[in-house]
Amino acid sequence: MFTRYEGAAWEERFLPRLTSKQVKELPKEQALVILPVGAVEQHGPHLPVMTDTLIGEATLTRALEKLNEETAVWLLPPVSYGKSNEHFGLPGTISLSASTLQGVIMDIAESLNASGFRKLLLFNTHGGNVDLLNVAIREIRIKFGMTVFYLSPGSLGGAEGLISPEELEYGIHGGDYETSIVKAIKPNWVQDQFAVREFPDLSCLEFLTLEGKIRFAWKMADISASGICGDATKATAEKGRIIQERITDILAQALAELCAFEISEVKKSSEEAVKR
Template sequence: MFTRYEGKAWEEKFLPRLTRKQVAELPKENALVILSIGAVEQHGDHMPVMTDALIGEATLTEAMEKVGPDEQIWVLPPISYGKSNEHIGIPGTISLSASTLAGLVTDIASSLKASGFRRLLLFNTHGGNMDLLNVIAREIRISSGMMVFYLAPSSLNVASDLMPAEELEFGIHGGDYETSVVMHLKPDWVQEEYRVKEMPGMERFDYLTLESKIRFAWKMNDVSASGILGDATAATAEKGKIIQERVTDILAKAFAELSRFEIDEFVKHNK
C-alpha cells in the first residue's frame, strides 16, 4: 500500500528538503529533475477524484526506490491539479486552465534553470495534459535551452498480456488499468460495488478513434454516461501490482538514461 511522502524519493531525493547551499553544490552535469503532474477529476462512482495524481506520486515513489544511489535524479513537489476541463460540471473535478498550467510549468522550469539545472522531466499521469505538456516542453527548450522530456507511465505498454485489445485502446479513464493500479495502491479508496463497464461505440468507424488515427474533440459527457471508459469490473489488485512492478522497473532505467542525455550529441552523431 502506498504511503505518501515516505521512502527514498522523499527522504533522499526530494529537492526542496535541501538547503540553498546544498542545492548550489549539487553536481548538475548529469542531473535530472522530475516534476509529476496529475489531475483531480471525476473517475466514475468507484474511483477517487485523486486517481491521476495518486498514480503519479505513487509510481514515482516506487520507481525511485530502484534508482541507483549515485544517480543525480531529483524529485519536485508534484502538481496535483491538471487541465481537466473535459470533466468540468461533474462533481469532484478541479481543473486548471491551459494557460495556468502552462504558466506553472514554465515558471518552475525557469527557476530550475536559474539554479543551474539542465534537464527537466514532465512526468504526466493525466491524458488531458498530454498535448499541452508536449507543447510546453518544446517552448521551454526554445526559451531556456534546457533539455525537457515528457513521459506518461501508461504509454509504456506493460499491460498487453493482462487486458484485451479493446480495453488497451479504449480503457482510458477509470477502466481496468487505472482501477487495478489504485486497488493495489490504495484498496480502501476504491468503491468496488460501483464498478461498471462502459466502452465507446467506436467499432463502426474505420478511422475515427479517441486517441489515435483520426481524433475528435470530446468532453466526458459526450462519450460516457458513467464517467468512465473501460471495464472496471475486470480490475484486480494483482494486475495493479504487476503493472506497477513492470512500469517502475522501466522507469528506474529510463531516468538514468535521461540524466545522461545530451541533445547536442544528435548533430555530432549524424554528421
C-alpha cells in the same frame, strides 16, 4: 500500499527536502529534475478524484527506489491539478485552464534554470494534459535552453497479457487499468460496489479513434454516461501490482538514460554519419 513522503524517493531524492545551500552545491551537469503533473477530476463512481496524481506519485516512488545510488534524479512536489475541463459538470473535477497550467510549468522551469539545473522531465499521468505539455517542453527548450523530456508512464507498456484488447484500445479513463493500479496502491480508496463497465461505441468507424489515427474533439459527457471508459469490474490489485512493477522496472532504466543524454550529441552523430 503507497504512503506519501515515506521511503527512499522522498527521503533521499525529494529536492525541496534540501536546504538552499545543499541545492546550490548539488552537481547539476547530469542531474535530472522530475516534475509530476497529474489531475484532480472525476473518475467515475468508484475511484477517488485524485486518481491521476496518486498514480503518478506512487509510480515515481517505486521507480526511484530502483535507481542506482549514483543516478542523479531529483523529485519535485507534483502539480496536482491539470487541464481537466473535459470533465466539467461531473462533481469533484478541479481544472486549470490551459494558459494557467502552461504558465505554472514555464515558471517552474525558469526557477529551476535559475538554480542551475539543466534537465527537466515532465512526468504526466493525465491524458488531458498531453498536448499542452508537449507544447510546454518545446517552449522551455527554446526560452531557457534546458534539455526537457516528456513521459507518460502508460506509454511504457506493462499491461500486456493482463487486460483485454478492448480495454487497451478504449479503456482510457477509470477502467480496468487505472482501477487495478489504485487497488494495488490505495485499496481503501476504491469503492468496488460502484464499479461499472462502459465503453464508447466506435465499432462502425474505420479511422476515427479517441487517441490515435484521426481524433475528434470530445468531452466526457459525449462518450460516457458513467464518467468512465473501460471495465472497472475486472480490476484486481494483483494486476495493478504487476503493471506497476513492470512499468517501474522500465522507468528506472529510462531515467538513467535521460540523466546520461546530451542533446548536443544528436546532431554530432548525424554530422559524423554524413561524413561517412
